Amino acid sequence: MQNTAQALATVVADLNGAAEAIWLATQSFCPALSLEVLPQCASTNTVLMDRGRLGDTQTTLVVAAEQTAGRGRRGRQWLAHPGQTLTFSLGIALNLDQVPGGGSALSLAVGLAVADALDAGMASFASATGLAPHRPMGLKWPNDLWIGGRNLGGILIEACPAPGLPSSQRWVVIGIGLNVQGTPSAPEATSLIRPDQAALTIGQVWQWVAPTLIRRVHAFERHGFAPLQEAYARRDVLLGQQIGLWSTPGQSPGDGYPPNQIGLAQGVDTFGALVVHTDQGQQTWSSGDVSVRPRPN
Known part of the structure; x- marks a missing residue:
């Protein structure tokens, strides 16, 4: 002690x-x-x-x-x-x-x-x-x-x-x-x-x-x-990467849930929102709405 x-x-x-x-x-x-x-x-x-x-x-x-x-x-x-x-x-x-x-x-x-x-x-x-x-x-x-x-x-x-x-x-x-x-x-x-x-x-x-x-x-x-x-x-590790997005409350990647969407990260806009190109088109996400993980190549 x-x-x-x-x-x-x-x-x-x-x-x-x-x-x-x-x-x-x-x-x-x-x-x-x-x-x-x-x-x-x-x-x-x-x-x-x-x-x-x-x-x-x-x-x-x-x-x-x-x-x-x-x-x-x-x-x-x-x-x-x-x-x-x-x-x-x-x-x-x-x-x-x-x-x-x-x-x-x-x-x-x-x-x-x-x-x-x-x-x-x-x-x-x-x-x-x-x-x-x-x-x-x-x-x-x-x-x-x-x-x-x-x-x-x-x-x-x-x-x-x-x-x-x-x-x-x-x-x-x-x-x-x-x-x-x-x-x-x-x-x-x-x-x-x-x-x-x-x-x-x-x-x-x-x-x-x-x-x-x-x-x-x-x-x-x-x-x-x-x-x-x-x-x-210049420091954005997601830029240009395939990512998974988890947007269902109570579900996160660490708990084994599959992503709700998959897309290509295209950086952040002037409001700090994440810009992602998905099958549904370009979307923006604010930090309280989603969890993000890069996808393995």
Whole structure:
């Protein structure tokens, strides 16, 4: 038990150091940012959603060394293993109703921000440690980060009205989970680095990602997704691929159900919707309507 407690304390200390660096890096464009490091919680998203419903809507980053009941898209479980998995959430008041694509497009903008920050961070890390250059991050619509055909992490965005906010704004919580090191239990998952390659901490990765994320969310609220469409296309792992689409509530590819439709992914539009050519013609899908998987060749 003592070794476990010591390991957790080491992770918390790492995250506290990163929090100080993030605070300094964001003062010029988000001076009121609040940062919290939790040794353990059920879900960082739940922590911030509960606060927003009570009217606490200060822009806040919450990170947990260990997450015991994290949630992914469509209620899937996402656990954080101390020192191996980075799980954090950003709570921020946004006027999404006036942004083309709203929350669906925000998920894509967030994915692009995280991918850009990880590529820059890993390039610097590889140069400093002598590792081989890192493969560029891919994005799988609507909310997954991929490397080499495997899932590195995901994004969960939730929103609700909140006391004290104007009627045009909602309290938006952006949750991010990333496998930093170790060997994930799921065969389709991967990590940024193996423990035998070099020492990379979740605090370092949080420090890479958080400032870019906050800056890009502010930009998205002002300009929407359209200026990001081309950059997203360069990372789109589904573009030009045969895909299956599951649109029946309660049925998902992981549960063995066959897809409702099959089609050719043709990228995303300026609203962040997935464009697919099917036997019924061209269709567009928003992120809450469908699950997507690439089809084997």
